[in-house]
Amino acid sequence: MEWTDDAVVLGVKKHGETSVIAELMTRERGRHLGLVQGGRSRTLRPLLQPGNSVRAVWRARLEDHLGQFKLESTGARAAKLMETPHGVYALQTIAAHLRLLPERDAHPALFAMLNIVLDNLTAPDIAGELFVRFELAILDELGFGLDLTQCAATGRRRDLIYVSPKSGRAVNREAGAPYAERMLPLPPFLLVANPLEVESASLATIEDGFRLTGFFLDRHVFGPRAIDCPPERDGLIRAVRRAMEKEEREGPTL
Known part of the structure; x- marks a missing residue:
């Protein structure tokens, strides 16, 4: 199996003497792990810093396997x-x-x-x-x-200054005034x-x-x-x- 996706590096863990397991947040496949051969080399270490954007190619024999990543930089922002x-x-x-x-x-x-x-x-x-x-x-x-987006009590969209801790919905100034001490700003x-x-x-x-x-x-x-x-x-x-x-x-x- 193989796929290619845009991703952000979240972190790495050492694997063996020279490789790492990279944790990426990908656009279409969410948080995904994969082996990077030689990931501890001088060439790949800067690429694998958290926060960097990469183009990731993932390959594995079966979908549920760990698989391997081949990575190319698309945005070096970690430094x-x-x-x-x-x-x-x-x-x-x-x-x-x-x-x-x-x-x-x-x-x-x-x-x-x-x-x-x-x-x-x-x-x-x-x-x-x-x-x-x-x-x-x-x-x-x-x-x-x-x-x-709107007041939980009145449905109005103006003067929203509170959030109800019970419902997680916005509340406007007038409706929330009697309960102000219990409301979240x-x-x-x-x-x-x-x-x-x-x-x-x-x-x-x-x-x-x-x-x-x-x-x-x-x-x-x-x-x-x-x-x-x-x-x-x-x-x-x-x-x-x-x-x-x-x-x-x-x-x-x-």
Whole structure:
């Protein structure tokens, strides 16, 4: 059997003296493992860094075999991502979140969102916004998507400022006022359909976003599976906070 697909490198594990088992997120076949002969060589090690985009050819005798990858670079972004703490933590958290998905299940929409996130992790505010959206996409792909399009109580689409912790649906200011203490804040940037059209969000709204997605990840994913939230996620939130606070004090780095 053989197929070819676009992919992002998530990580590698040593296999024997010279090879590795590569973990990729592919466009059409989801998270997929495969052997890379000579993957520990000087030639292939730079290619196999997490975050890089590749064109992958997979071959195996049978579909359920591990198989072998032949990889060609289509986008070397790993070095840039490793320059900042929030970039490093984001890569690690992305891989942990994608491992929540069954292996070899296709998630093309999530693959597209993954590439948007990886291409825009340089600025901490944009990184924070996009990562919250990525976590919402993870929830959606796992069957626990939130409905932030209209008020759960009135059906109105204006003045949405809360999310119900029970239903995961948006609530407007008037309907949610009597229950405000129990509601989760809805960050305004999540009401913009195109993530790349959002202006820089404040640190407070980004932290509200992480609190929102963290709540539902704990309720629907980590809790039922009896697993802990990846510690890299807390590292990412701290790194975004530190970077944004530094920019507020010193101005953005040009």
